[in-house]
Structures are given as structure tokens and as C-alpha cells.
Amino acid sequence: MRRWADANGATLADAYRRGADKVIEILQVLQRNDVQTVSVYNLSRANLGRTHEELDAVYAASTYFFTTLIPSHFDLDLCSVRLHGDRQALPQTYLSAAQDIETATPTGGFRINILSAYDAGDELRGACQRAQREGCDITEAFDIGDVDLVIRTTPEPLLSGFLPLQSQYAQLIFLDTPLNELTPHHIEQLIDDYRRFPQRRGR
Numbered sequence: 088m089r090r091w092a093d094a095n096g097a098t099l100a101d102a103y104r105r106g107a108d109k110v111i112e113i114l115q116v117l118q119r120n121d122v123q124t125v126s127v128y129n130l131s132r133a134n135l136g137r138t139h140e141e142l143d144a145v146y147a148a149s150t151y152f153f154t155t156l157i158p159s160h161f162d163l164d165l166c167s168v169r170l171h172g173d174r175q176a177l178p179q180t181y182l183s184a185a186q187d188i189e190t191a192t193p194t195g196g197f198r199i200n201i202l203s204a205y206d207a208g209d210e211l212r213g214a215c216q217r218a219q220r221e222g223c224d225i226t227e228a229f230d231i232g233d234v235d236l237v238i239r240t241t242p243e244p245l246l247s248g249f250l251p252l253q254s255q256y257a258q259l260i261f262l263d264t265p266l267n268e269l270t271p272h273h274i275e276q277l278i279d280d281y282r283r284f285p286q287r288r289g290r
Contacts, residue, residue: 089141091265099141103148105267111156116274118166118197126200126231128249132173135204146181149203153184157199158191166197171230172205200231207248229253236281238274240266256288 092102110127117125129149135142157168170185177185185201210229218228234250234257242263246254258281264273 088144088266091267099144100147102267103144104151107148107152107156109267109269110152111160112271113269113274114199115160116271117278118161120275120278122197122278124198124200124232126171126202126234126250128205128247129201129203130172130205131202131248132176132204132206132209133248135176146178149201150181150184153188157188161197163192164194164196166199167192167194168199168201169230170201170203171210172203173209174204176204202249205248207251210250211252233257235286236260236277238262238277240264240269256286258284258286 088099088102088106091097092099095102097105114125114127130145134145153168157163157166168185168188170182170189174182181203185203214225214228217223218225221228229252231250231253234254237246237249237254237257238260239245240262242261244259244261246259260277262269262273
């Protein structure tokens with residue numbers, strides 16, 4: 088987003104707000120193509136060390152995403168939005184907006200996971216505690232299941248801590264096209280390519 092804003096003479100606030108609109112567009116394409124679960128990497132906990140200017144832009148765009156975009160583009164009876172991460176590290180305005188949309192989408196259907204103030208170590212520790220408490224295997228204790236496809240809108244081949252255990256057999260795509268310039272056709276093509284690729288998962 089920072090690079091896109093610099094290249095296009097946009098403010099960070101404008102860049103992130105456009106990004107929120109673009110994420111909605113992508114989610115709609117995925118839902119139309121019968122994808123059941125999508126996990127959106129909003130902020131890692133390490134990202135919380137960024138400047139106040141950038142974080143304020145992220146929080147404002149994310150609040151707009153929760154309060155305006157999701158309700159206006161999705162049937163709330165047919166989707167569920169869930170926030171994953173350190174809630175105590177997030178500002179109250181952001182957290183309230185996220186919790187309101189969680190409450191408004193209590194059923195199953197199209198699942199939208201939002202990772203914010205997320206840290207893989209925290210997730211692993213939480214899963215270990217749940218597995219011990221419930222007497223289940225740790226793989227069953229994660230709130231988010233296995234990931235099939237990871238799409239990163241950066242040419243840098245980094246996962247940046249995104250769901251490392253769940254992504255161990257995922258197909259990884261690194262794009263030169265910034266998020267704010269992706270089109271539905273881009274996403275449709277990636278889905279088609281993935282579905283033609285044999286999914287052996289180590290076998």
C-alpha cells in the first residue's frame with residue numbers, strides 16, 4: 088500500500104480505503120466460485136510498530152470495511168466474519184466494528200477470517216492450550232483450517248508469518264500486480280489455474 092500510494096500520488100488513507108474496496112471485490116469473486124473460506128491478512132502484530140499515520144489509515148479503512156462494505160455487499164445470513172489476533176492490541180473503534188459484524192453474521196456459509204494483530208506464535212500457544220483442555224489433536228484445535236492457496240500482492244517471496252502451519256501444503260502465488268490494481272479476471276484466472284494443479288499434499 089505504501090508503494091502504491093507513492094507511485095500514484097495518493098495518501099495512505101486513500102490507498103487503504105481503495106484496498107478495502109478491492110478486497111470486497113475479490114471476496115465476491117471467490118464466493119461466486121464456491122470458495123468456502125477466505126483469510127485476509129489485515130495486520131500482523133509486528134505491523135503494529137508502523138507509524139501512527141499508516142496505522143490510522145489501516146484502522147479507518149478496516150472500520151469502513153466492517154461497518155459499510157460487508158453489510159452492503161453480502162447477505163449477512165449467508166456469510167460469517169471472524170476476527171483472529173490479539174484483540175487487546177487493537178483500538179476500540181476498530182474492535183467494536185469487528186465485533187459488531189461478527190455478531191451480525193453468526194451462522195456458517197461463506198467464511199471470512201480477518202487476521203489482525205495476528206502472530207503465529209500466539210495462535211500456536213492458544214491451539215496447544217485448547218488441545219490440552221479439550222483432549223483433541225492440535226490440528227483440530229486451530230480456529231482456521233488448512234489453507235489451499237495463498238495469494239500475495241507482492242513479488243517478494245515472503246509469507247510474513249501468515250498461517251504457517253495451515254499453509255504448509257498451500258500453493259503460493261506472488262504477484263507483481265498491487266492489490267489496488269487487481270481485477271476480477273486476475274482472481275478468476277488464479278482460481279482456474281489452481282483447480283488445474285494436482286493437489287497431492289505431499290503424497
